Amino acid sequence: MNVIVITGGSRGIGASAALHCARRGMGVILTYNDNLAAAQGIVRRITEEGGKAVAQKLDVGAPATFSVFRDDVAQVLNDVWSQGVISGLVNNAGFGLYNPLSDVTEDQFDRLMNVHLKGPFFLTQALLPLMGDGASIVNLTSATTRVATAGVAPYAAFKGGLEVLTRYMAKEFGVRRIRANAVSPGAIRTELGGGLTSDFEALLASQTALGKVGEPDDVGRVIAMLLADEGQWINAQTIEVAGGYVI
Ligand SMILES: NC(=O)c1ccc[n+]([C@@H]2O[C@H](COP(=O)([O-])OP(=O)(O)OC[C@H]3O[C@@H](n4cnc5c(N)ncnc54)[C@H](OP(=O)(O)O)[C@@H]3O)[C@@H](O)[C@H]2O)c1
Known part of the structure; x- marks a missing residue:
């Protein structure tokens, strides 16, 4: 069975991705940081x-x-699915922090770096031995990489x-047919x-061609597609999922 690890699967985009993957017949190992109750709620919904x-x-x-x-993932794979490999990893977990560039502290910089860059790097490296040939990696990035947005410079x-x-x-893992893509959400x-405050949401909606902000499912189902057969020939891409943000 295709089993996917999704970090930050307890809420928001990661929770939606977990549900969409499960609906496509994939097994899901979802992670949480603090919010055990929310994570258990998503597990319950998938089970139901x-x-x-x-x-x-x-x-x-x-x-x-x-x-x-x-080691814990290997144990769960064995106990729950009687297998030793995963077929996908979604590096999704993250947090937001607004501070003008002039005021960002070294601690804030380091915390953002650890979760958004260093973490995905070393987590992918750590899970590589469990990844089957042909696996799919999806990294969550952001439309703020294309559109400079005051207050989120290090993020x-x-x-x-x-x-x-x-x-x-994608370059280094291609030899094992492992694909890697980035999904870049807008608001x-x-x-x-x-x-989102209502004022900020109105501003973002006015900057979006489709006239509104997105919902977690708008992104979750794209992530699931990239992990499924439809995504088999998509590799090394950044796919913006933003309804036409600042175009
Ligand atoms: N929402 C947007 O507008 C937007 C736009 C562009 C990109 N993104 C990116 O999309 C991803 C998901 O964001 P979201 O909007 O779904 O966020 P969210 O609703 O705030 O959910 C964040 C998730 O990440 C987990 N998490 C936070 N810090 C963590 C840590 N240090 N270690 C492990 N897990 C951690 C949380 O776990 P707990 O439940 O345990 O706290 C939760 O499951 C992030 O990478 C974010 O940067 C979001």
């Missing part, structure tokens, strides 16, 4: 719909824990780094950075 999912705790900003996480810079890293993953209605 006839799918199979497991929630695992993981701090994506703590690479020293990744080898233990890999956008690390997402840009992740887009570059995506192409290197999506989630709890990221404390959620």
Whole structure:
């Protein structure tokens, strides 16, 4: 069975991706950082719909824990699915932080870097031995890599780094037919950075050709497509999923 690891699968885009993957018949190992109850809620929904999912705790900003996480994933794969490989990894977990470039502290910079760039790099490296040939990696980046948005400079810079890293993953893992793509959302209605105020949402909607902000499912189903057979010949791409943001 195709089993996918999705980081930050307890809420928002990751939770939607987990549900869409399960509806396509994939098994899901979804991770959470703090919110066990939300993660269990997504596992319950998948189970009620006839799918199979497991929630695992993981701090994506703590690479020293990744080898233990890999062992836990191997154990879960064996216990729940009686197999030893995963067929996909979604590096989705993240948080938002607004601060003008002039005021960003070294601590804020480091926390953003750890979760949005260093974490995906070393988590992918750690899980590589469990990835089957032909697996698919999806990295969540952001339309802020294309459209400069005041207050998110380090976040956008690390997402840009992740887009570059995506192409290197595709280059180096292609020998095993492992694909890597980035999905770059525009403004999506989630709890990221404390959620959207109504004024900010109106501004973002006015800058979007389709006249509104997106919903988690707008992105979740694209992620699931990239992990499924339809995505088999899509590789090394950044796919913006933003309704036509600032065009
Ligand atoms: N929403 C947008 O407008 C938007 C736009 C562009 C890009 N993105 C990107 O899309 C991804 C998902 O964002 P979202 O909007 O769905 O966010 P969200 O609703 O705030 O959910 C964030 C998820 O990431 C997890 N998480 C946060 N920090 C973590 C850490 N240190 N280690 C492990 N997990 C952690 C959370 O776990 P807990 O539930 O346990 O806290 C939660 O599952 C992020 O990479 C974000 O940068 C979002």
